[in-house]
Amino acid sequence: MNIRWRLGILATQLFLLGCGTWLATGKIYSGEIWFFAGLLSIVVNPQLLEPFYPRPADVLANSIIGMFLFFIAKKNIVGSGWTMLAFGFLFSIFLSVIALSLGARRSEGILAQFGRSANVLIRPLTARVIYSAIFWLALLEFDLKLSHRFWILGGTWALIMLISRINWQNAWATVSGTPASIKLEGMIGPSRLLISSPTLPPLGSSLLLLHGQRKIESVLIGRIQRENDVWGQVLVPSLEACEAIRTSSFIKIVGHDQRESSVLGAVDIGSTENSLCFAPIKNLEIGDVVSVGRAEGEYVLYQVAAAEVRILSAKKDSHLIVRAEANQLGYLNQRTLRLERHRWVPCPGAAVVKPSADSGPGYEIPDGFLRLGQVIGTNIPVFLDWRAACEGHLAILGMTKMGKTSLAVRIARTLANDRRVVVLDQTGEYIGRRRLPRYDEDCDWHVPGLCVIEAPPDQVAADFAFGFLERVVSSALQEYTRGSLHRRVLVLDEAHQFIPEPTGLGFQAPGRDSAYKFGITMMQIRKYGLTVILVSQRTAVVAKSALSQCENIIAFRNVDQTGLDYLEAIAGSGVRRLLPQLKQGEALVFGPAISADGAVAIQIDYERGAT
DSSP states (O other): OOHHHHHHHHHHHHHHHHHHHHHHHSSSOOOSHHHHHHHHHHHSSTTTTGGGSOHHHHHHHHHHHHHHHHHHSOOSSOHHHHHHHHHHHHHHHHHHHHIIIIISSOSSSHHHHHHHHHHHHHTTOOHHHHHHHHHHHHHHHHOTTOOHHHHHHHHHHHHHHHHHHSOHHHHHHHHHOOOEEEEEEEEETTTEEEEEESOOOOTTOEEEEEETTEEEEEEEEEEEEOSSSEEEEEEOSOHHHHHHHHTOSEEEEEEEEOSOOSEEEEOOTTOOSSEEEEOOSSOOOTTOEEEEEOTTSOEEEEEEEEEEEEEEEETTEEEEEEEEEEEEEEEEETTTTEEEOOOSOOOTTOEEEOOOTTSSOOOOOOTTEEEEEEETTSOOEEEEEHHHHTTSEEEEEOOTTSSHHHHHHHHHHHHTTTSEEEEEESSSIIIIITOOOBOOTTOOTTSOEEEEEEOOTTSOHHHHHHHHHHHHHHHHHHHHHHTOOOOEEEEEETHHHHSBOGGGSOTTOTTHHHHHHHHHHHTTOGGGTEEEEEEESOSTTBOHHHHTTEEEEEEOOOOOHHHHHHHHHHHOGGGTTTGGGOOTTEEEEESTTBSBSSOEEEEEOOSTTOO
């Protein structure tokens, strides 16, 4: 309740006390102790003075006043009751001193525990309790015969206590249908107001605020039910509107709408140029995309990477909330269909909203581009510039059954339209299940096409792979010297078998030297038009000298700590918590050949020949 209602209730209680006293004694006031206890219980009450003092100090002051009333009270009839009450006051004074001296300045240790325990014990000792005890003992001293005076004064006291228990402002607003008045508690600029009101609609509701003659649309993004009111955070559309409202002490809610709003929260503390922090007011999933407007009128997209439960507090009351963190994707350039990075932090306090439905308009795939898929939960396409990818090397990583081989086959078929692609396989997957043609020693390397070569079972896979690479490099070197270079691609499925990490093998172990040489050779073959695509489950067991040459990465779900460390080092800290959450068919893609300036999680397209 606001201060006007509180003062009105105070006046009503004083009027009732005066009327009860007049009916019982013929005067509107009395020098009896019960009258002073009544006055104190009305003035020092949960609606006026008591909320502004910490409970230990409040109990200490009221207990001292109670002891003073004890000394001046008549004790002719219920002396034993007064004695017990005095001991109670002494005990509450002792506990209050303990709570103030030990609990207020310490956070650890046995003394702090005593202080907190004392604070818990005195919590029920409100002004109502203390002065009610004095009132009834004094009233028994005044009229032990329980005549009509006792019942008049007792009934008056009960009515006074009942009135103080009811939120009359809320009751009046409900009965009359008048707009609820809200109190402005503060502002978190540039666009959030802290309010309190007898009632507030559910979280996420759209509010229509009345400020003077101006109606301002807003959204309720925070809500905590307290003892006598509801505390909330309101997101207003602009700094100008926020500052205009803040000049008032009270405004009114003239309407609210609980229909779904596009607002999901507001930019919060902790946001950086690479990430967005906010408290979502609706349920989201890892991988969902949200957006924040920027000055140029475009929306910067962010992808939810992590979430955790935190506590939101407001004047002794708290509420558990979800706090989400999202990685920046950038804004979609409609001309190039590229997600370009916004090189600044999001506007503080700006609304976090759902991306518009037309984020991915009709488009034609640019020449030399392969559509990998779309950003999770949107229709924003993500492409692989396969010509740019073939100027370097590509790695496809992730756990088994996530879709690595299907994507590798699709990329290989696309590249085979322009160059010779050879897959090195040891599992029989590409020939047996994918029905790709087998490699023929007489095949023309100058003609685009796709074939698969399998390592002989009696030969070490690493030695076989390096020997094959040497032959291809030798031919490419001759062409490079003659100036008639032909483009070629080697796809190494289960790359950890063909180029295992040398440090994981014993000294002079079979294939150790070949794995090392393969990685070193990868550093030098780009200029010869030779591209290597590595497909593997774990980065820890693939030669780092080879893996480090892959500037374009497609990473499926991964929970291996070594792999997460590696991907975090090259793609940024925001991907570490996102990768283990990816579902089958979802992947994190990044690199200069991807149509995004940063890492982005996408839903992969798998249909053969899909664009």
